[in-house]
Amino acid sequence: AEDVLRVEGISTRFFTEQGQVNAVEDLDLRIERGEVFGIVGESGSGKSVTARSVMDLIDSPGRITEGAIRYRDADLAAAVREDHPEAVDGEFVDLLSVPEAVRRSLRGSSFSMIFQDPMSSFNPSLTVGEQLAEAAEVQRRASANPRSTRARTTSAEYSLGSYALSTLMPSKRYVSSESRDRAVELLEMVGIPDPAKRAEEYPHEYSGGMLQRAMIAQALAGEPDVLIADEPTTALDVTIQAQILDLLADLQAETDMTILLITHNLGVVARMCDRVGVMYAGEIVERGTLGDVFDDHVHPYTEGLLGSVPDLQGAAGRLEPIPGNVPSLLDHEMGDRCYFADRCPKAMEECLSHPPEYDAEGSGEHQVRCVLAETEYDEARALPDGYFEDGN
Numbered sequence: 001a002e003d004v005l006r007v008e009g010i011s012t013r014f015f016t017e018q019g020q021v022n023a024v025e026d027l028d029l030r031i032e033r034g035e036v037f038g039i040v041g042e043s044g045s046g047k048s049v050t051a052r053s054v055m056d057l058i059d060s061p062g063r064i065t066e067g068a069i070r071y072r073d074a075d076l077a078a079a080v081r082e083d084h085p086e087a088v089d090g091e092f093v094d095l096l097s098v099p100e101a102v103r104r105s106l107r108g109s110s111f112s113m114i115f116q117d118p119m120s121s122f123n124p125s126l127t128v129g130e131q132l133a134e135a136a137e138v139q140r141r142a143s144a145n146p147r148s149t150r151a152r153t154t155s156a157e158y159s160l161g162s163y164a165l166s167t168l169m170p171s172k173r174y175v176s177s178e179s180r181d182r183a184v185e186l187l188e189m190v191g192i193p194d195p196a197k198r199a200e201e202y203p204h205e206y207s208g209g210m211l212q213r214a215m216i217a218q219a220l221a222g223e224p225d226v227l228i229a230d231e232p233t234t235a236l237d238v239t240i241q242a243q244i245l246d247l248l249a250d251l252q253a254e255t256d257m258t259i260l261l262i263t264h265n266l267g268v269v270a271r272m273c274d275r276v277g278v279m280y281a282g283e284i285v286e287r288g289t290l291g292d293v294f295d296d297h298v299h300p301y302t303e304g305l306l307g308s309v310p311d312l313q314g315a316a317g318r319l320e321p322i323p324g325n326v327p328s329l330l331d332h333e334m335g336d337r338c339y340f341a342d343r344c345p346k347a348m349e350e351c352l353s354h355p356p357e358y359d360a361e362g363s364g365e366h367q368v369r370c371v372l373a374e375t376e377y378d379e380a381r382a383l384p385d386g387y388f389e390d391g392n
């Protein structure tokens with residue numbers, strides 16, 4: 001399939017009073033239309049920041065400082081080519097090189113996101129149906145009103161960013177009856193029983209699993225091309241998790257939507273994904289197909305993660321792969337060594353002398369950031385026990 005998203009060399013940094021946090025470092029991703037791409041790693045590895053970077057949801061004091069996020073959309077490319085030729089490459093548009101208003105207009109209709117905590121996506125004082133109807137109304141107006149569709153977006157409209165925005169945020173009283181019907185349809189689509197009645201209820205009247213379904217419905221109201229799911233089932237019990245994952249898989253198959261799935265759970269990856277990137281300390285250290293990563297992995301961190309999988313059906317437990325923690329990314333500029341070296345059972349002298357580059361390993365897309373992609377492990381060159389405890 002063709003690529004729908006090409007993330008090229010993005011770095012996301014947070015400029016805090018304590019110092020600079022390099023949360024994502026020179027990260028590349030290539031995601032094909034219709035695939036489920038997983039990003040897996042421990043907490044603190046930078047996977048949520050990666051997801052939020054793609055959605056342009058990095059808030060101050062954070063910022064994407066480098067790189068490009070190229071999204072394939074021929075209509076959008078045609079619309080922005082004249083005013084922002086530098087942002088356009090064929091059918092791809094670099095979302096970091098177009099005005100904020102353009103990126104904003106893509107949220108919901110091109111990109112949508114679901115989170116671990118569905119409460120954060122709902123206003124507690126409006127019914128679920130009202131909120132879904134509003135999401136549907138945004139989409140309805142965008143397709144009914146050519147002035148706010150991205151295909152016709154003109155430079156005049158960029159300068160009228162606030163106008164465009166106001167048309168995209170209808171107030172409650174303007175929600176059409178079509179959108180109210182659509183809200184019920186959306187609830188039905190995500191498997192909520194008696195959807196007309198449930199639409200009238202408030203978020204707190206929903207169970208966790210039901211609210212998760214409603215959040216998915218909200219995210220799908222704009223028929224997005226790409227759904228980004230950040231730990232979407234982590235807070236749920238195992239049975240409900242499995243139901244939600246099945247629902248996502250079904251919806252993906254029906255709509256051919258692309259999913260970027262962020263998880264700490266390799267069981268979830270095995271169940272859902274076509275390809276996967278293993279993330280450590282702000283970098284993707286190994287990536288490939290499920291077969292590459294589960295059966296033919298090279299990176300000792302991947303090995304450690306796999307060794308820690310308690311239950312491939314997807315237990316909710318945290319990964320405790322290898323003793324030690326993801327290094328603090330505050331001021332992390334180890335630069336000249338592998339970030340994983342202090343936890344790596346196979347660390348050798350050469351791991352300290354240069355940061356490992358990606359190496360194509362085996363079939364096409366399998367890439368590994370580790371010296372073991374090029375060299376055999378050699379006990380003679382292994383770092384002595386206690387090397388890092390001695391303050392190195």
Ligand code: SF4
Nearest residue numbers: 338341344351370371
């Ligand atoms: Fe371990 Fe060296 Fe590979 Fe880093 S580069 S993961 S320290 S073997």
Ligand code: MG
Nearest residue numbers: 043047048231
């Ligand atoms: Mg997270």
